[in-house]
Amino acid sequence: MNLRIGHGVDIHRLEAGRKCVIGGVEIESPVGPVAHSDGDVLVHALMDAILGAQGEPDIGVKFPNNDNKYSGASSILLLELVWKEALKRGYVLVNADMSVVCEVPKINPSSAAMKENLARVLNVASDRIGLKATTAEKLGSLGRGEGIFASATVLLEKKD
Numbered sequence: 001m002n003l004r005i006g007h008g009v010d011i012h013r014l015e016a017g018r019k020c021v022i023g024g025v026e027i028e029s030p031v032g033p034v035a036h037s038d039g040d041v042l043v044h045a046l047m048d049a050i051l052g053a054q055g056e057p058d059i060g061v062k063f064p065n066n067d068n069k070y071s072g073a074s075s076i077l078l079l080e081l082v083w084k085e086a087l088k089r090g091y092v093l094v095n096a097d098m099s100v101v102c103e104v105p106k107i108n109p110s111s112a113a114m115k116e117n118l119a120r121v122l123n124v125a126s127d128r129i130g131l132k133a134t135t136a137e138k139l140g141s142l143g144r145g146e147g148i149f150a151s152a153t154v155l156l157e158k159k160d
């Protein structure tokens with residue numbers, strides 16, 4: 001089997017009054033990520049894991065901050081682009097496992113919807129998508145609710 005592992009992380013500052021989209025799900029939240037795109041921290045980490053598994057440059061190179069085309073962009077649509085390219089190269093997803101760390105918002109009430117979203121885009125059953133959420137135990141800037149962090153690991157298999 002031609003297996004490739006990939007890993008990605010992402011972090012965004014959180015500010016009051018901003019829209020909060022995580023895993024393609026808009027969450028009712030007093031704070032949201034500061035970002036050029038919709039700031040979907042989970043999808044950003046996942047895209048970097050998928051790109052990393054293929055030895056491709058990261059999303060900062062692929063979708064530059066200074067390109068107005070990506071201003072306010074839906075990260076789920078960017079994930080669709082990234083995944084379409086991976087499929088073209090012959091990759092399928094074996095599984096993905098992800099973690100989100102933040103004090104606010106609460107992730108768990110929306111995690112099933114996030115998993116469904118990601119599974120749909122990546123053409124797999126949702127049991128191939130792992131998603132956990134935890135807090136930073138009030139430690140440091142994440143613990144003060146100033147930001148949100150996500151980490152993703154993927155296993156791809158190249159079919160040829």
Ligand SMILES: [Zn+2]
Nearest residue numbers: 010039041044
């Ligand atoms: Zn990001």
